[in-house]
Every structure is written in structure tokens, then in C-alpha cells.
Amino acid sequence: MVKIRDVEAFVIDLPLERPFLMASRAITRQTEIIVRIHTDEGVTGVGSAHGAPLGQVAEIIAKELGPLIVGEDPRNVEHLWQGMFRTTCTPRTQTSATTGASLPKGAGRPQVMAAIGGIDIALWDIVGQLYEQPLWRLFGGIRTRIPTYATGGYYTEDGDDTGLADEFAGYVEQGFREVKLKAGRFSPEHDYQRAAVVREAIGPDVALYVDVSQGWNVWDAVRAGRLYESLDVAWYEEPVHWYDDISGLAQVARQVQIPLTSGESEFTKQGVRDLILNGHIAITNFDCTKAGGFTEGRKIAALAETHNVRFAPHHAAHIHAHLVAGVPNGMNVELHPDPVRDPLWERMFAERPVVDQGELVLGETPGLGFVLDESALSQLATHVR
Numbered sequence: 001m002v003k004i005r006d007v008e009a010f011v012i013d014l015p016l017e018r019p020f021l022m023a024s025r026a027i028t029r030q031t032e033i034i035v036r037i038h039t040d041e042g043v044t045g046v047g048s049a050h051g052a053p054l055g056q057v058a059e060i061i062a063k064e065l066g067p068l069i070v071g072e073d074p075r076n077v078e079h080l081w082q083g084m085f086r087t088t089c090t091p092r093t094q095t096s097a098t099t100g101a102s103l104p105k106g107a108g109r110p111q112v113m114a115a116i117g118g119i120d121i122a123l124w125d126i127v128g129q130l131y132e133q134p135l136w137r138l139f140g141g142i143r144t145r146i147p148t149y150a151t152g153g154y155y156t157e158d159g160d161d162t163g164l165a166d167e168f169a170g171y172v173e174q175g176f177r178e179v180k181l182k183a184g185r186f187s188p189e190h191d192y193q194r195a196a197v198v199r200e201a202i203g204p205d206v207a208l209y210v211d212v213s214q215g216w217n218v219w220d221a222v223r224a225g226r227l228y229e230s231l232d233v234a235w236y237e238e239p240v241h242w243y244d245d246i247s248g249l250a251q252v253a254r255q256v257q258i259p260l261t262s263g264e265s266e267f268t269k270q271g272v273r274d275l276i277l278n279g280h281i282a283i284t285n286f287d288c289t290k291a292g293g294f295t296e297g298r299k300i301a302a303l304a305e306t307h308n309v310r311f312a313p314h315h316a317a318h319i320h321a322h323l324v325a326g327v328p329n330g331m332n333v334e335l336h337p338d339p340v341r342d343p344l345w346e347r348m349f350a351e352r353p354v355v356d357q358g359e360l361v362l363g364e365t366p367g368l369g370f371v372l373d374e375s376a377l378s379q380l381a382t383h384v385r
Contacts, residue, residue: 003040003074005038005040007061007119008384009036009118010377012382016030016341020155022154023216025213027154033048034046037119045367046125049061050114050287051113060115061119064087068084069119113291116292117296120293124367128368135326136325142327146332146362148176148178149179150335151182155185165200172206175356175357177205177358179202179207180210184212184216195210196231208231209237210228210236211237214238214245214265215241217244235282237260240252242265246274249279259283261283262283263284264285264290268292276304282309284300284304286314288313288319294322301327301329302327304329305328308329310329311329311330312331315334321333321360325362335360348376349372353370
């Protein structure tokens with residue numbers, strides 16, 4: 001029986017050349033937690049986690065959840081997942097600042113779910129390698145080419161939008177047939193004009209998505225949505241503030257004829273369930289690297305399918321493509337083609353999936369199928385012990 005020998009966590013916290021502004025915050029750093037799980041048979045699985053604070057998530061992986069699974073069979077993924085998830089409801093092995101079991105709703109638990117996500121993805125990577133199959137096939141094997149969309153159109157500090165048309169025309173020239181524009185920082189009318197510039201630049205045949213990043217109240221979200229309808233916007237993402245993302249979304253859904261997208265801010269299948277049943281979303285962009293991993297993501301994809309909701313996971317295309325490839329309601333994955341916005345996509349891989357004419361192409365390599373650049377990892381990452 002193969003056994004887990006060790007669990008490692010590495011933190012990457014890379015400052016960007018310039019800030020990328022969204023509705024209510026600025027992205028100034030590229031961050032990621034790399035998880036490595038080693039087995040006694042020499043097979044190593046790699047996972048990715050995104051959460052904050054980075055150090056807290058990494059410590060939960062290395063010092064709390066990792067020790068829980070050492071000595072276990074990595075193929076028993078659901079069993080291991082349930083054991084880790086129980087720590088969100090019962091006292092964990094350490095009574096430290098990372099413990100959220102007895103704290104108010106949400107306190108500590110997003111960090112635990114992010115930690116579970118990174119570990120779970122690494123476990124599935126091991127499973128694929130042990131059974132000598134790529135994960136897209138183990139998850140269902142529906143397709144090997146996954147549509148990607150290019151995210152851009154961030155706000156600048158000086159408010160200069162003169163480069164917006166060239167930016168998005170450039171994505172189309174690279175082969176992208178789907179693009180996403182940031183919104184929500186200014187008035188609906190201002191951001192509608194930004195979207196109109198993008199629509200003219202990309203033409204009528206490229207799908208245009210708008211991501212508000214929870215930037216507007218319900219009234220502004222409705223007003224903006226009605227304006228966006230004239231631009232044939234194909235999805236309207238997180239249009240209302242975080243505190244009103246269920247009933248507020250439902251109000252928008254009743255008054256705007258654009259499919260609503262949400263789920264990246266949830267960290268359980270129960271949260272996505274409520275978005276589907278009560279928020280009336282048409283697309284869920286749950287992020288397996290931020291919460292729960294593939295084990296939770298597969299259940300969410302199935303839940304979404306039963307309600308005719310499409311599955312388009314947020315970020316981490318090299319990981320999420322496997323899940324999108326294996327489910328019938330899989331829609332697409334997200335890329336940030338600007339290397340200034342996502343320098344890790346350019347620097348972290350010795351081998352990564354090919355993007356061809358706006359589609360990510362999956363191969364036959366067992367497991368996740370990518371190889372990290374060890375020299376880049378040693379330069380950029382801090383090993384958390």
C-alpha cells in the first residue's frame with residue numbers, strides 16, 4: 001500500500017511592476033502557495049492554493065492538516081478530505097490563532113478550506129500518476145481542448161483608459177475568442193463607456209464578459225446591467241456587494257437579461273448551492289485552489305449541472321482545465337495574458353499546457369501534466385516548515 005511520507009508548503013509572494021486596480025482594491029502582488037506531497041513509492045503530487053493571509057494558510061498545510069494525512073493512502077482522497085474538513089467543525093490539534101472551530105462564522109474557515117484545496121489537488125495529482133492517467137480523463141474525459149478567456153481591462157491609478165482598445169484587440173490577435181473586462185470602480189455610465197470601447201475593439205463575434213468584483217449596490221448593478229445588454233455582454237460577474245450576494249443577486253437576475261456569474265468568493269458547495277437556488281446564477285466560477293480542491297469542485301460541477309448552471313472555474317487554468325474537461329457543463333478557464341499582471345505563468349513552469357488559438361490543450365501526461373521550474377521555485381518561494 002502506497003503511503004504519504006511528507007507534506008510541504010511553499011509561499012510565493014511576488015511584487016508586481018505596477019498596481020492593477022479593480023472595483024474596490026488593487027492587486028499589487030502575485031501570490032500562490034505550492035503544495036508538495038511525497039509518497040514512500042517516490043511519487044510526488046503538486047497542488048496550488050490561493051488564500052490570505054498566505055503564511056496562515058501555509059502553516060495550516062504544513063503544521064496541522066499535513067500531519068493528519070501522513071501515513072495514509074493518498075488514493076483514498078474522499079476519506080482524507082472528510083478528515084481534514086472535520087477540523088472546521090471540531091477542535092483541531094493545535095489551539096493557535098489559525099483555529100476557527102469555535103470562532104464566529106467564517107473566522108479561520110476560509111484559510112482551512114484554501115489549505116484543504118491545495119492538499120486535495122496534490123492528492124489527485126498523485127492518483128493520476130499512480131494510475132498512469134491524466135486527470136481530465138479520470139474526471140470524465142469529455143474533451144481535451146478547453147476554451148480560455150483573457151482577463152484584462154484593469155483600472156490604472158491615473159484613470160487613463162486610452163490603451164483599452166489596443167489591449168483587447170491584442171487579445172483577439174492572440175487567438176482569444178472570449179475576453180473579460182473589469183468594472184465596478186466608477187458609475188454604471190462610466191463603466192458602460194469602457195465596455196463600449198472594448199466591444200468596438202473586439203468586434204461582434206468575440207464573447208465579452210464583465211466582472212464587477214462585487215463593486216456596486218443592487219440599484220447600480222441593475223442600471224449597469226441594462227446598459228450592458230446593448231453590448232451583447234455574455235456574462236455579468238459578481239455585480240453586487242459581498243453582503244448582498246444572495247438576495248441582491250436575485251434582484252439583479254430578475255431585472256437584467258444577462259447570465260449572472262458567481263461562486264469564486266464561496267468556499268463550500270453549500271454556499272454555491274445557495275447562489276444557484278436563491279441567487280439565480282447561470283454560471284458558477286468556484287475556485288478549487290481557493291477552497292476545497294477537486295473533490296469539492298467535482299461536487300459543485302455536478303450540482304450545477306442538475307440546475308442547468310455552467311461551470312467556469314476562476315483562475316489557475318493549468319489546474320482547472322482538467323475539471324472543466326471532465327464535466328458536461330464545463331465552460332472555460334481564465335488566463336491573464338499580460339505577463340506584468342501574471343508573471344508566474346511565464347516563470348513557474350518547465351512544462352505547461354499549450355494554449356492554441358484561445359484553447360488550452362491537455363495532453364496524456366499522467367496527473368496534472370505540468371512540470372514546475374525548480375530554479376524558479378527556489379528563487380521565488382519560501383519553504384514553510
